[in-house]
Amino acid sequence: MTSNYPQPDTICAPATAPGGALGIIRISGPDALNAVSAISSSQLSQAPGRTIHYTHIIDSEASVIDEVMVSIFRAPQSYTGEDAAEISCHGSRYIMNKILGLLVENGCRMAHPGEFTQRAYLNGKMDLSQAEAVADLIASTNKATHDVALAQLRGHFSSELSRLRDQLLRLTSLLELELDFSDHEDLEFADREELSQLALHIDARIMQLAHSFETGQALKQGIPVAIVGKTNVGKSTLLNRLLRDDRAIVSDIHGTTRDTIEDTIDIEGVTFRFIDTAGLRQTDDTIEQIGISRTYQAIEKARIVVWLIDSIPSDTEWTDMRDRCSGKSLIVVENKIDKSHTPLALALPSVRISAKKGEGIDTLEAAIYSAADLPTLSDGDIIVTNARHYEALQHAHDNLQRVIDGLDMQLSGDLLAEDLRLTLDSLADITGGQITPQETLNNIFSHFCVGK
Numbered sequence: 543m544t545s546n547y548p549q550p551d552t553i554c555a556p557a558t559a560p561g562g563a564l565g566i567i568r569i570s571g572p573d574a575l576n577a578v579s580a581i582s583s584s585q586l587s588q589a590p591g592r593t594i595h596y597t598h599i600i601d602s603e604a605s606v607i608d609e610v611m612v613s614i615f616r617a618p619q620s621y622t623g624e625d626a627a628e629i630s631c632h633g634s635r636y637i638m639n640k641i642l643g644l645l646v647e648n649g650c651r652m653a654h655p656g657e658f659t660q661r662a663y664l665n666g667k668m669d670l671s672q673a674e675a676v677a678d679l680i681a682s683t684n685k686a687t688h689d690v691a692l693a694q695l696r697g698h699f700s701s702e703l704s705r706l707r708d709q710l711l712r713l714t715s716l717l718e719l720e721l722d723f724s725d726h727e728d729l730e731f732a733d734r735e736e737l738s739q740l741a742l743h744i745d746a747r748i749m750q751l752a753h754s755f756e757t758g759q760a761l762k763q764g765i766p767v768a769i770v771g772k773t774n775v776g777k778s779t780l781l782n783r784l785l786r787d788d789r790a791i792v793s794d795i796h797g798t799t800r801d802t803i804e805d806t807i808d809i810e811g812v813t814f815r816f817i818d819t820a821g822l823r824q825t826d827d828t829i830e831q832i833g834i835s836r837t838y839q840a841i842e843k844a845r846i847v848v849w850l851i852d853s854i855p856s857d858t859e860w861t862d863m864r865d866r867c868s869g870k871s872l873i874v875v876e877n878k879i880d881k882s883h884t885p886l887a888l889a890l891p892s893v894r895i896s897a898k899k900g901e902g903i904d905t906l907e908a909a910i911y912s913a914a915d916l917p918t919l920s921d922g923d924i925i926v927t928n929a930r931h932y933e934a935l936q937h938a939h940d941n942l943q944r945v946i947d948g949l950d951m952q953l954s955g956d957l958l959a960e961d962l963r964l965t966l967d968s969l970a971d972i973t974g975g976q977i978t979p980q981e982t983l984n985n986i987f988s989h990f991c992v993g994k
Contacts, residue, residue, distance in 0.1 A: 552577060553653035554645045557993035562633035567641055568993055570626040570658055573649050578612060578627045581644040591616030599641055608637050622658055623665030656990025660983060669700050670974030674928055677990050685811030686761045690925045699924050703969050709744050714962050717955035738949040745942045751926055752935040758927035764806050764815030765914050768840040771850035776877040780897040781818040809911045846871045846913045852878045854886050871913035931972050938968035
């Protein structure tokens with residue numbers, strides 16, 4: 543793969559932000575060990591891989607800059623697949639900048655964002671989907687996104703795509719056999735119905751992966767939950783209780799909340815994005831009307847709606863809320879149970895809480911998590927979180943659907959072969975199995991951290 547790209551030079555970059563107790567500087571490339579050796583008090587250019595050395599970083603006048611530990615990695619047994627080193631120094635901005643300057647003076651250049659991981663991909667240390675998982679792992683904000691990224695980094699998604707590719711190649715080979723020996727009437731080929739069933743099986747798995755993208759996006763961005771209800775029903779108090787913070791203004795004055803207020807919390811390792819909204823009521827206040835309009839917009843965007851009530855809604859209110867929440871999870875929450883211990887006679891099951899006293903909040907959080915209807919994530923689960931992967935899966939489905947339709951219409955194998963090839967190419971785009979354009983690589987890795 544690397545033969546299609548320029549031979550690499552030697553790069554360096556901080557792998558940790560300056561200012562901490564410790565800092566790490568990474569170096570990778572053909573002259574990495576020579577460059578490190580040139581700025582240290584020890585001869586490290588011939589040091590064996592997977593060793594750690596205590597040494598001093600010295601400048602051109604032999605003045606000591608810092609006492610450091612240097613980890614040595616020999617190609618191909620390194621993150622990038624190249625000769626590489628990591629300098630563990632004190633995290634002072636001055637020290638780290640000084641070391642980087644000395645490395646540049648000795649033949650290194652500063653790395654671009656994501657260039658270390660890009661080299662790992664180009665050198666076959668990981669495929670493209672695994673490389674993208676590195677960025678997702680760094681950006682993970684909760685257990686769910688961490689687990690999904692780690693599963694992808696470990697190659698679970700790649701392995702699944704490899705299995706689909708093998709099945710597609712079997713389908714292709716059966717069709718090609720039919721083409722190559724179509725003039726031999728005494729030979730028996732694969733039944734078209736059998737080929738169609740194989741294609742349908744592959745397509746079902748492709749669409750299952752594509753459909754997981756909605757869940758993947760929810761996990762990455764936070765599952766939107768709208769808290770709605772009449773004025774003074776306790777929406778802002780509930781938001782503050784869930785956040786364990788005084789995020790929203792609480793007042794006995796009706797219509798205090800005029801706009802949506804948004805914040806996130808983790809429930810069972812999953813991020814939920816709560817939106818406190820303006821109270822629903824009839825009003826002549828123009829500003830409040832705008833806030834109510836935004837409440838309805840929040841309902842449209844939400845995956846879960848928490849409808850907070852402190853009295854029995856009218857039939858009109860029930861109908862309106864159910865219509866607006868069609869296709870969403872609606873949780874009816876009876877608030878202010880500290881004032882009345884008698885449950886309301888409601889048409890739907892409800893969760894009873896006191897936002898003011900904190901009663902029933904654990905039950906509500908459990909109900910919200912359940913309403914998200916997330917799959918139980920285990921070590922081998924595959925959830926698509928990357929829009930590029932989703933688009934490629936959609937292309938694969940579209941191409942394979944033409945193959946399925948062609949099999950049903952008894953089209954000849956040569957007419958089906960091109961769509962099968964396009965299906966294979968779409969799946970290969972995810973892992974970078976085909977030669978990936980440099981522009982695409984630059985776009986992917988430009989979003990990474992410097993030093994990664």
